Amino acid sequence: MAEVDTIQREVLMKDYAEYTLATGDEAGQRLELQSNITRQMLGKVLPQQVISHLRSVAEKGQRPRICDIGTGPGHWLFDARAQLREEGINAVLDGYDVHPELFPPEEKRKAEDVSFGELNIHQREHFVPLMKSKYDFVHVRYLSVAVGPDQWDGAIESCLSILKPGGIFIWEEILLEKMELVDPEKWTNVLRMFKLNWSILRRNDVEPKLTSLFNSNLENVTQENFTTKDLNEEWQRHQALNMSMACKELVDKAIEIGEPAIKFVGLDSAEELQEVLRLAQQDFKNGALLHMPVNRWMGVMPAGTRGSRPDGKRKWTQALRRWFC
Numbered sequence: 001m002a003e004v005d006t007i008q009r010e011v012l013m014k015d016y017a018e019y020t021l022a023t024g025d026e027a028g029q030r031l032e033l034q035s036n037i038t039r040q041m042l043g044k045v046l047p048q049q050v051i052s053h054l055r056s057v058a059e060k061g062q063r064p065r066i067c068d069i070g071t072g073p074g075h076w077l078f079d080a081r082a083q084l085r086e087e088g089i090n091a092v093l094d095g096y097d098v099h100p101e102l103f104p105p106e107e108k109r110k111a112e113d114v115s116f117g118e119l120n121i122h123q124r125e126h127f128v129p130l131m132k133s134k135y136d137f138v139h140v141r142y143l144s145v146a147v148g149p150d151q152w153d154g155a156i157e158s159c160l161s162i163l164k165p166g167g168i169f170i171w172e173e174i175l176l177e178k179m180e181l182v183d184p185e186k187w188t189n190v191l192r193m194f195k196l197n198w199s200i201l202r203r204n205d206v207e208p209k210l211t212s213l214f215n216s217n218l219e220n221v222t223q224e225n226f227t228t229k230d231l232n233e234e235w236q237r238h239q240a241l242n243m244s245m246a247c248k249e250l251v252d253k254a255i256e257i258g259e260p261a262i263k264f265v266g267l268d269s270a271e272e273l274q275e276v277l278r279l280a281q282q283d284f285k286n287g288a289l290l291h292m293p294v295n296r297w298m299g300v301m302p303a304g305t306r307g308s309r310p311d312g313k314r315k316w317t318q319a320l321r322r323w324f325c
């Protein structure tokens, strides 16, 4: 029993200490698909408030600085470049990721004037060199699978350490625990796949964590909700493919880790897990839909010194500082 506990703890640790999705070519293709679906759902990548802020920086004669953390192949950055071009804003665009093998080819980076660098969101020292010339806008999308329950505070703190006062921070996240299978009685194989003990799907703390961290560290916080339910039929089919490919990544990763991971999700063998995957993928092909809710949190870095601000106390301290200093 003690041995099982140790195995479970190790797998659980692995589950969030390491990124549990794949980083090879197929993963790259899925990220492109997911990025296209997201574009359909959220519209242009830079909300109007961000465009106005960047324009005001540019009007002061500075080149606005933007970074994307956990950028992968940089789809968000290339979308941002296209939008900025339309807006006539010439910004610096930097992408960071712990898996540089996902970065796009050099020619594409040069053609779009986008830079990429290796960075682990959990390693504070990786942020230190970036503090010298901070960013006007820091963006993160779909990184929660790489953030464990006790890693949120540190990850947010690091992201904010490279944001200028008055700068904007956005984190967009899939609410994994609120994914919705349409007609679960019919698509029993997908249901079974999702009832396995994937601990990344059980971390129901993303929404409260991000809401509380934004509220305690930033001003003018807003939250927007999106869902693939609002997409047309064609894009809902793309979403089904996205989910089918994501299932394969989860299964491949569990098989790569080996027996403890397979036991942890609740099955006896890799063959059994492969069969669950095969049937679930068949369901997706036959029309199963698994909807993905996405939230966008946005906030502004206070102009004064940053620190934890329970219930608006920071506003008071800032006002007092303005009056007395």
Ligand SMILES: C[S@@+](CC[C@H](N)C(=O)[O-])C[C@H]1O[C@@H](n2cnc3c(N)ncnc32)[C@H](O)[C@@H]1O
Pocket (backbone or CB within 6 Å): 019, 023, 031, 035, 069, 070, 071, 072, 073, 075, 076, 096, 097, 098, 099, 102, 119, 120, 121, 122, 140, 141, 142, 143, 146
């Ligand atoms: C689901 S993908 C999202 C990619 C991209 N943000 C997008 O929306 O298209 C998650 C990304 O986070 C990266 N990642 C995983 N763990 C990370 C970490 N500890 N620090 C920085 N990036 C990480 C992965 O390599 C991957 O590119």
